Amino acid sequence: MxxxxxxxxxxxxxxxxxxxxxxxxxxxxxxxxxxxxxxxxxxxxxxxxxxxxxxxxxxxxxxxxxxxxxxxxxxxxxxxxxxxxxxxxxxxxxxxxxxxxxxxxxxxxxxxxxxxxxxxxxxxxxxxxxxxxxxxxxxxxxxxxxxxxxxxxxxxxxxxxxxxxxxxxxxxxxxxxxxxxxxxxxxxxxxxxxxxxxxxxxxxxxxxxxxxxxxxxxAPSAPEWQDVGRPLDGHTIAIARDAAFCFLYPANLDLLQSMGAQLRYFSPLADEPVPPDADAVFLPGGYPELHCETLSRAGQWQSSIHAAHVRGVPILAECGGMMVLADGLTDKEGRRWPMAGLLPGEVRMQARLAGLGAHARPTDQGPVRGHTFHYSLLETPVPAQSYTVKTGNGAQGEAVYRIGSLTASYFHAYFPSNPPAIAALFGGGAP
CATH class of the missing domain: 3.40.50.300 (P-loop containing nucleotide triphosphate hydrolases)
Known part of the structure; x- marks a missing residue:
């Protein structure tokens, strides 16, 4: 030993x-x-x-x-x-x-x-x-x-x-x-x-x-890890990963793979399209506000995310991943840049922190735990499907939007907190 x-x-x-x-x-x-x-x-x-x-x-x-x-x-x-x-x-x-x-x-x-x-x-x-x-x-x-x-x-x-x-x-x-x-x-x-x-x-x-x-x-020991099964066997999940989309918990990626998913990375900043064989798409948070001009000109990436949405591919967009799906993103200098336009509304950077803290997102499979941390605000006519719950006082937290196969929120989920709910989000069960 x-x-x-x-x-x-x-x-x-x-x-x-x-x-x-x-x-x-x-x-x-x-x-x-x-x-x-x-x-x-x-x-x-x-x-x-x-x-x-x-x-x-x-x-x-x-x-x-x-x-x-x-x-x-x-x-x-x-x-x-x-x-x-x-x-x-x-x-x-x-x-x-x-x-x-x-x-x-x-x-x-x-x-x-x-x-x-x-x-x-x-x-x-x-x-x-x-x-x-x-x-x-x-x-x-x-x-x-x-x-x-x-x-x-x-x-x-x-x-x-x-x-x-x-x-x-x-x-x-x-x-x-x-x-x-x-x-x-x-x-x-x-x-x-x-x-x-x-x-x-x-x-x-x-x-x-x-x-x-x-x-x-x-002292080391050998505690048993939870058997999460393989509800995502045969699923290819496309994950945006570059300087604009980099807020990824290693445990989240490990869980997706342990549930059977194959992970394919692509770069919206390099105008790479969503892989056409993707069964689901994950757009994590990051710093899109620092790359507005490049992202606004990434026509191939924007067309591909629209095409995936039309096909009914499950899309999870967290924080920065949601920001690039709005109609426009106004940076901290006040310049507006057109974005993908999959989520109606406008995102504006703020000088002050707009959201911070531990939250839980209710789902049919139970709560998913995570947090929020952002300096921007989204103004959208789309009604929220649900809201996260702030852990400190139980108050209403971040809005969760659903448009077809798209789930979008400022909420960052810690996937291992509820593997069945995460499998469902990516098409491994009823959403």
């Missing part, structure tokens, strides 16, 4: 402390030491996992006690403990923010917390922050990684303030931080020299190997 893996949940007191940079630096550093590294992301997120996949060399799955569920989280963690030497889980927001929080996840699975603290404007007070993070929950605190350290002397003051808490590592201030835009980090494929940047982060991480090696091992 495998010995297991050292595991930590990388958390902080708030967003913006450097969790992603520290997780990426630590993943790349451990990988270069010859260790097998697996990284997970706590909470709904598409962009951070892309960066962390580049840093670790392995797919990054989501862990979330509500959206993913306790048992699937447990299975993924124990599978990773069997297949790797180090497991890093990047937290979400502040350690105790949300319900469930990153702290809840750490306690559920007995994973110690590695606290990232931005020390750029403090020194000895880091010790007080670390104790507060440890004791409020409480959580088991593996140690601290101090970020944005000015000098070795500064690091020494921070270390002394921690007393019995280990300083597992520290990072100096970064001259070239990871670039960001309105939904988060810039996509890894768009960052020139990203691997060199990740190597520099790893080189700059002053790492206490003794403190790391003192961490307990997360």
């Amino acid at each position: 495998d010995k297991g893996a050292r595991a930590v949940l990388v958390a902080a007191m708030a967003s913006g402390q450097g969790k992603t940079s520290v997780t990426a630096a630590l993943a790349r550093k451990l990988l270069r030491q010859g260790l097998r590294v697996r990284v997970f992301k706590c909470g709904p997120d598409f962009i951070d996992p892309m960066l962390l996949e580049r840093a670790s060399g392995a797919p990054v799955h989501t862990l979330d006690l509500w959206m993913v569920g306790v048992e699937e989280c447990r299975r993924r963690l124990h599978d990773a403990a069997r297949e790797s030497d180090a497991i890093l889980i990047e937290g979400v927001m502040g350690l105790y923010d949300g319900a469930p929080s990153a702290a809840d996840l750490a306690r559920e699975f007995g994973v110690p917390v590695l606290a990232v603290i931005d020390a750029s404007a403090m020194a000895q007070t880091v010790g007080a922050v670390a104790r507060g993070l440890r004791d409020y929950g409480p959580v088991e605190l593996a140690g601290v990684v101090a970020n944005r350290i000015a000098s070795q002397g500064h690091a020494n003051m921070v270390a002394s303030s921690l007393r019995e808490i280990p300083l597992v590592g520290w990072l100096a201030r970064q001259d070239t931080p990871l670039p960001e835009r309105h939904l988060g980090l810039v996509l890894p494929g768009e960052v020139e020299g990203l691997d060199a940047m990740l190597d520099r982060l790893a080189d700059g991480l002053h790492f206490n190997e003794d403190a790391w090696n003192a961490l307990p091992l997360l």
